[in-house]
Amino acid sequence: MALISPSRRLRRTPFSEGVEAAGVSAYTVYNRMLLPTVFRSVEEDYHHLKAAVQIWDVACERQVELRGPDAGRLMQMLTPRDLRGMLPGQCYYVPIVDETGGMLNDPVAVKLSEDRWWISIADSDLLMWVKGIANGYRLDVLVDEPDISPLAIQGPKADDLMAAVFGDSVRDIRFFRFGHFDFQGRDMVIARSGYSKQGGFEIYVEGADIGMPLWNTLMEAGKPMDVRAGCPNGIERIEAGLLSYGNDMTDDNTPHECGLGRFCNTATAIGCIGRDALMRVAKDGPVKQIRAIVIDGRPPACDRAWPIMAGTKCVGHVTSANWSPDFNTGVGIGMVRMTHWDDGTNVVVETQSGPMAAVVKDRFWL
Numbered sequence: 001m002a003l004i005s006p007s008r009r010l011r012r013t014p015f016s017e018g019v020e021a022a023g024v025s026a027y028t029v030y031n032r033m034l035l036p037t038v039f040r041s042v043e044e045d046y047h048h049l050k051a052a053v054q055i056w057d058v059a060c061e062r063q064v065e066l067r068g069p070d071a072g073r074l075m076q077m078l079t080p081r082d083l084r085g086m087l088p089g090q091c092y093y094v095p096i097v098d099e100t101g102g103m104l105n106d107p108v109a110v111k112l113s114e115d116r117w118w119i120s121i122a123d124s125d126l127l128m129w130v131k132g133i134a135n136g137y138r139l140d141v142l143v144d145e146p147d148i149s150p151l152a153i154q155g156p157k158a159d160d161l162m163a164a165v166f167g168d169s170v171r172d173i174r175f176f177r178f179g180h181f182d183f184q185g186r187d188m189v190i191a192r193s194g195y196s197k198q199g200g201f202e203i204y205v206e207g208a209d210i211g212m213p214l215w216n217t218l219m220e221a222g223k224p225m226d227v228r229a230g231c232p233n234g235i236e237r238i239e240a241g242l243l244s245y246g247n248d249m250t251d252d253n254t255p256h257e258c259g260l261g262r263f264c265n266t267a268t269a270i271g272c273i274g275r276d277a278l279m280r281v282a283k284d285g286p287v288k289q290i291r292a293i294v295i296d297g298r299p300p301a302c303d304r305a306w307p308i309m310a311g312t313k314c315v316g317h318v319t320s321a322n323w324s325p326d327f328n329t330g331v332g333i334g335m336v337r338m339t340h341w342d343d344g345t346n347v348v349v350e351t352q353s354g355p356m357a358a359v360v361k362d363r364f365w366l
């Protein structure tokens with residue numbers, strides 16, 4: 001593919017300078033912002049992520065901030081996950097649905113206080129939907145995109161690197177909880193979370209000016225741990241079953257189809273805009289659902305949805321795929337109709353380079 005032309009519409013991040021110095025070799029566009037996808041090679045990056053520690057520029061995970069007395073009420077209108085038990089200091093993975101129960105985004109919600117929330121969004125224009133709801137319902141809440149850029153520290157040595165910069169107390173942060181830490185006199189929200197199953201943290205960096213000082217400090221402190229710049233890895237995230245909005249699901253899918261039913265409490269999520277629609281689909285259950293797909297061989301780049309065939313019948317689509325060195329097989333994520341979603345079902349995946357034998361699995365690899 002040809003290069004993408006840089007322009008103001010394609011936003012750089014506070015860490016772009018560091019990413020370029022580290023030798024980034026490919027980007028994607030996410031929320032109209034640069035997101036690195038490859039440094040050395042996807043496979044080399046993958047092995048390093050599983051063995052050491054990486055610093056990821058995930059500034060493209062923009063924050064939709066809700067601020068004001070109606071912030072909590074607005075947040076519950078957006079999601080079928082029951083938020084009543086959520087305390088300040090917690091993060092929740094929350095499906096966001098429209099009035100038909102269709103997925104609009106699958107962000108991480110960060111509850112800073114009763115009247116202040118961040119929605120750390122995947123790749124869709126959620127800000128406009130949230131502003132529309134807030135204004136349409138005349139809610140007492142401010143909705144905007146603050147100057148906050150997440151930086152993820154991922155890998156088995158993430159705790160050691162973070163402790164070297166922020167002190168040993170970062171080790172005590174529990175999964176999907178956050179705390180406040182100081183860096184050069186600036187407050188940093190640090191959560192134990194991230195888009196890999198290798199463990200690690202996300203630093204919500206407030207103010208673009210402190211981005212490179214923090215990046216450089218982490219790179220320096222991580223030398224003994226073989227730290228490198230990295231990015232969400234296209235192999236590891238499939239092994240882990242971490243979904244990619246826009247790829248593995250769209251607004252045509254309900255959370256139940258996406259396998260996100262465990263993050264829905266539709267009966268008790270009073271106020272959720274998609275609640276009535278989801279009550280109906282939750283009753284009978286979905287007729288297609290996300291599955292892990294074992295692909296026999298090295299798949300080409302998954303740049304389109306690949307039909308999943310059972311004989312001459314199309315029974316679903318593979319939407320992400322890669323070669324897994326650790327499992328020595330092709331790995332994929334697909335949406336499969338219920339007639340063929342049982343573990344062990346043999347199918348054929350029609351890639352742009354030709355058909356490949358595949359097997360539907362009911363569990364991901366990690």
Ligand code: THG
Pocket residue numbers: 061092093106107108120121122123150176193194195202242243
């Ligand atoms: N971190 C933050 N913001 C994000 C992402 C992130 N925004 C965009 C994108 N990633 C949103 N999508 C996801 C998908 C999966 C997870 C988080 C965000 C995730 N899932 C775990 C799982 O499914 O095993 C844990 C979910 C749980 O138990 O609550 O972490 O990565 N800030």
